[in-house]
Amino acid sequence: MRDIRRGAMVTVFGLFFLSGFSALVLQVVWMRELSLLFGATAQAAAATLAAFFLGLAAGSAYWGRRSRRITRPLRSYALLEVGVLVAGLGYFLLAPAFAAQYGTLYSHLAEPAPGLLVGIKLLLALVLLSPAALFMGGTLPVLSAWLVRHPAALGRLVPLLYGVNTAGAAIGALSAAFLLPPILGYDGSYLLALALAGGIALSAWWLGGRGSAQMLEGVQASPPQVPAVALAAEALPQAWLRGLAFLSGFVALALEVLWTRMFAQVLQNSVYSYAVILVVFLLALAAGSFVAGWLARRRLPVVPTLVGLLCGAALLVALTPQLFFWLTDGLGYLGAGRDWPDYLRTLGLAAVAILAGPTLVLGVVFPYLWKAAEAGARSPGEQVGGLLALNTLGAILGSLAAGFLLLEWLGLWRAIQWLAGLYLAAAMLLTTLAVAPAAAGLCARPWLAPMLVLAPVLGFLLLLSALDAGRLPVVRTDSVQRAETLLEAREGGAGTVAVVRRGEHLGIKVDNHYTLGSTRGHGLQQRQAHFPLLLHPAPDRVFFLGMGTGITAGAALAHPVKEVVVAELLGDVIDLAAEYFRPYANGLFEDPQVRLLAEDGRHHLGATDEAYDVIIGDLFVPWKRGNAALYSLEHFQHVAERLAPGGLFAQWVPLYQVTAQELGSIARTFTAVFPHVTLWRGDFLPEGPIVALVGRLDAAPLEPAAVLRRARALRADAVAGDARGPQDSVLPDPDTPPLLLYYAGNLGRAADLLAGYPLNTDDRPRLQFSAARAQRAEAAGRRGWLVGEPLIDFFRSVLAAAPVADAPYLARLAPQQRQAVPAGLDIFAASLADAQGDAEGAQALLARASRALTANAPGNPDTGDGDSGNRDAGDRGPGDLDPGRLRRDLEALRAERDAAIKALEQRIERLQGG
Structure with missing residues (x-):
């Protein structure tokens, strides 16, 4: 009977692994499809991501509260997976209807009220994604209610469940880039993920049946034999638990955005490269969850352990810019001259060397909070759901802050350093509010309290001295062989845009190595406009999909045109081109006949009702x-x-x-x-x-x-x-x-x-x-x-x-x-x-x-x-x-x-x- 119970538990963990796999594949398809509908701008991507995470957070909180009244958690989990399936199928019905109406909204709001249009995109994404995300967010709290009978077992078991689900998501990310779409297409991959959710629902429903309930009863963990006074001494106030859960989500997702931007400076930047970074990130988070469960079983004092984790994570995070700069030989192209397998191997090893350590420690912090929550009065499902909801809300704000505020205000290197400082500040607060001394006394180690106070102070000193990343360059230039000089660089969520002088010529490039154009080929770039326009007998209205330096689009003004519309995905490219390439652009930035749109050109053409005589793709x-x-x-x-x-x-x-x-x-x-x-x-x-x-x-x-x-x-x-x-x-x-x-x-x-x-x-x-x-x-x-x-x-x-x-x-x-x-x-x-x-x-x-x-x-x-x-x-x-x-x-x-x-x-x- 014991083997049967162990097998049943392994089965449930396997189902939750597949649940993570299915959820990530669905998320990849949703994000891609909505980027085609809303455009590939940073604002549209942020609206879509925020809608998805808001659904997850709401689901975690709602189902966490309901878990107290759930008598058959496995069957409730099965119904949640059915909800994912039904909501996913509903997306298929709603998305085309939204696409049919979206063009009207875009035509009326794109230029006069772009902020309102972003808000509408968020609302539409909420309607499309939140139902499925609401059900996804409830799976961990409901399964936790089945797995954990007593709150005192939260720290030992819930991190394991969380880690298994995250590992499934990592394999889902890998499959969504390398395997499923090339074989099945995105629609086929989507249907496979929904079918998987249906299979999970059927299996969980059977396991939660009357006959299985008695067999599985012993699987649920009984409370460990820990004195109540010990639990009370280790407890963190609910305010601290909530704050740290929020902070953990904020820092983790902000760093994912920043690290992705960091690697974009030296990569091929194909869908495969981004997938490798995401898979390494998710696998390291999963490993961190397993480590959190292991630490919870070691009976270590909670607060000193959290202080150590926060300080360790902060220092490892602060080290990533230096390590990255060293391993890439000063922002050099990664994997140059290597074929496909060697390139992926080089990228994977670099990602593991740079990201695995700090991400693993980051991944310990949040799951370990369930250990700190064991002395709370809440039910296991409610405690898990509440903390997970706050963590997800922090993740929303972290990703938005990194993409739209930190990169522009602080730059890539300083932003990473600032996030490391947030963790050190949290550790310092933990040690100065008279919580750490109590925990140190519990361990009968009186020397531990001063060390805990000293650790974040030393961390700040290192952050401001040896680990100061602000001195690192943003853009790689070769001042010796190519006489390159960096004139200006702007960092944003969509890319790092730089203007570089090489000899007597100017060039504009994105993400360090990808050149959009330069004045060196001035006449040849003009031909890209001249040739198509000469082939039309009377071009009045012209649309350019992509701008770069503006030299090509500016050449259109030499023809008898009445309007030139230019769509450029990166607003910083438009600004820098207007500042540095104005003399070469034939009046593009002054002519009243010209409209410059900081917009995804494909999205604009798909949504607008305007007609053009000539459309030119860059x-x-x-x-x-x-x-x-x-x-x-x-x-x-x-x-x-x-x-x-x-x-x-x-x-x-x-x-x-x-x-x-x-x-x-x-x-x-x-x-x-x-x-x-x-x-x-x-x-x-x-x-x-x-x-x-x-x-x-x-x-x-x-x-x-x-x-x-x-x-x-x-x-x-x-x-x-x-x-x-x-x-x-x-x-x-x-x-x-x-x-x-x-x-x-x-x-x-x-x-x-x-x-x-x-x-x-x-x-x-x-x-x-x-x-x-x-x-x-x-x-x-x-x-x-x-x-x-x-x-x-x-x-x-x-x-x-x-x-x-x-x-x-x-x-x-x-x-x-x-x-x-x-x-x-x-x-x-x-x-x-x-x-x-x-x-x-x-x-x-x-x-x-x-x-x-x-x-x-x-x-x-x-x-x-x-x-x-x-x-x-x-x-x-x-x-x-x-x-x-x-x-x-x-x-x-x-x-x-x-x-x-x-x-x-x-x-x-x-x-x-x-």
């Missing part, structure tokens, strides 16, 4: 957390809905961070929404190229006369510093638009090339998972990006699948003008040949391009047959053309390539791992 690296959603089917559908009649959408893709597999997935997803898609090169740099997917809903052909007219106007009024390409000397025909040299093909008519690639959707964001792995494989040299010869082969395959001669999009071009397309590919190939040291081959390719463009030009004696673009480079040597002109062409090509290399230098350096 270069988004697919592996970066959240960026896969900007290449998803649902996002492209939102964009299509926001296009005015005849409008177009241009999404730039950084091929220097994309494999053929990722580009195929992006292109197939893009063509699934837009029936007419053309592909355009952004430069002639085969080792660091960008391309634009330009989608339309109609079949309007290119108007060469309009493009040429506006291109000439742009050239006449060009912004100083605009890069000039080889088309300036290669194109002899004054009626051929230079833009045609960048045309790479019609993907809409080359659908067979894309048929084998998977769609990237919100439910199955394949790009999010595959791109992160590909980035590490490339860094280790085991896989290459779509650059160089493979890219040229891809361009050739697109032109072969959709020949230029019968392309409807080019129907209004003369046959001679169409020769610019293969000529542009030859120029691109010449750039690669020259970069590889083959100057002769580069000149031959340029000669073929020149012949193709001059074969039928007016007044040219060599009329040819119009198909010279298909001839071999060896048909005629470069000597048939003016050698001096070919040299000038090659020099122009090199100049463009060098300019692009400089512009991309910092970005590639960051993205490929430093």
Whole structure:
């Protein structure tokens, strides 16, 4: 019978482990889905998190009070899991209805009343998440009522139960990042978690039946044989218990936010990297709960133990910035050059080395309070629920304070130091209110009281001297080799934004290594606006998804536009760009035609009812957390809905961070929404190229006369510093638009090339998972990006699948003008040949391009047959053309390539791992 009872207890603990697993998977899916609905801003994330934790806190308090009247706790626990299941299914019904109405609220409140809109997001999140969270919050108090018969056993058993549930949550976090969504998708993962909750409910209901009740009765712990006077001497007043429970939640969640921001300075920052940090954090908290239960069984005096825990946690927390700075070699990129398994191993070891110790001690403090609460008069469930509710409320305020106050007021390092100081202050108060001497007397150790008073004092001295983190730099700069100087840095919950001067150029970067742009590639960044706008006959309203330095968006003002709307996720980026990049942004920050939104661009397009003639997506690296959603089917559908009649959408893709597999997935997803898609090169740099997917809903052909007219106007009024390409000397025909040299093909008519690639959707964001792995494989040299010869082969395959001669999009071009397309590919190939040291081959390719463009030009004696673009480079040597002109062409090509290399230098350096 004893073995049966032990087995039943293990079963219940196993069910609670699975409950933690299920709850974390549900939380991950909820947070992600609501970030798509409300936007990925820090304010929206905070509203969602606060709603979830408020539900947990309310559930803990409510079910804790009710536990006194519960006669069959296991069956009540089963009903709570049923509540989670039903509320979770209700989310599926309510969320689409909310999404349908949310756009109206956003359109009316986003700009005039952003604070009110955040409040509405919180209210909506409460309605969606609180029912399930209310039931989740009651599970620990109700199970504690089953497990603990007498309050004197709280400290020995409840931490074990709490730790098992937290360990389940850690494994749930791991599965929600590495296993479930890649296999099942987010909807499938969600349904699996709900099914798991249902299975837990059925099992707990059976265990709580009449036949099982007698068998399980002996499982409940009887009170330990401790004299009542001893319990009274160890008791903490309820006010202290509540205050420490609140403080523990506040500090723990604030540190989770700060430590996540700390690691973001040196990581790949994909969904996997964040998951590793979260898993280490949760596992360490779980281990802390087990240690708390072990300490409770040791019969140590409560108050001195708490003082020691608070002081130890404070010093270990204060040590994390120094240790982090040392292990990352001064904020260097973590795991540079390592492949996927080695990168994860490096990250995991670093997270364990830096976070495991302090988090474990932090994780002891709160569960150990149940030991201090054993002498209270409350029932076990009520005591557990009350403290858990206060701990959760502290967690809400801690996460909000860290993200919105501490980082901005104190900065990352000082904020960590300040939180360590809070624990030392709590320890000092414990020792000065005449509580510690009584506990010391109980132990018959008269020397213990002065030591307890001295410990926090020494802690403060260390915090202000050897462990002072305020001296550490916020941003890594290289003043020796790169002549870098930090001009300004701003820290916030969404990232650390810095402006850096390198030589004579300015750059803006986020989270230490990720460069948004610089003045070095001024002209090339302008092209990202010029090319799409030239393709539209009359662009009045333009939307930019992403801003960076503002150089690209500012270039739109050189066109006859009436309004330019720019959405940038980070408000600090807007502020710093306006302060430092104003001379390069063509009046972007002064022009009344411009609206700058500190907003998630995808969210804005999905919620607004405004229509735009041209929408331009910035270069988004697919592996970066959240960026896969900007290449998803649902996002492209939102964009299509926001296009005015005849409008177009241009999404730039950084091929220097994309494999053929990722580009195929992006292109197939893009063509699934837009029936007419053309592909355009952004430069002639085969080792660091960008391309634009330009989608339309109609079949309007290119108007060469309009493009040429506006291109000439742009050239006449060009912004100083605009890069000039080889088309300036290669194109002899004054009626051929230079833009045609960048045309790479019609993907809409080359659908067979894309048929084998998977769609990237919100439910199955394949790009999010595959791109992160590909980035590490490339860094280790085991896989290459779509650059160089493979890219040229891809361009050739697109032109072969959709020949230029019968392309409807080019129907209004003369046959001679169409020769610019293969000529542009030859120029691109010449750039690669020259970069590889083959100057002769580069000149031959340029000669073929020149012949193709001059074969039928007016007044040219060599009329040819119009198909010279298909001839071999060896048909005629470069000597048939003016050698001096070919040299000038090659020099122009090199100049463009060098300019692009400089512009991309910092970005590639960051993205490929430093």
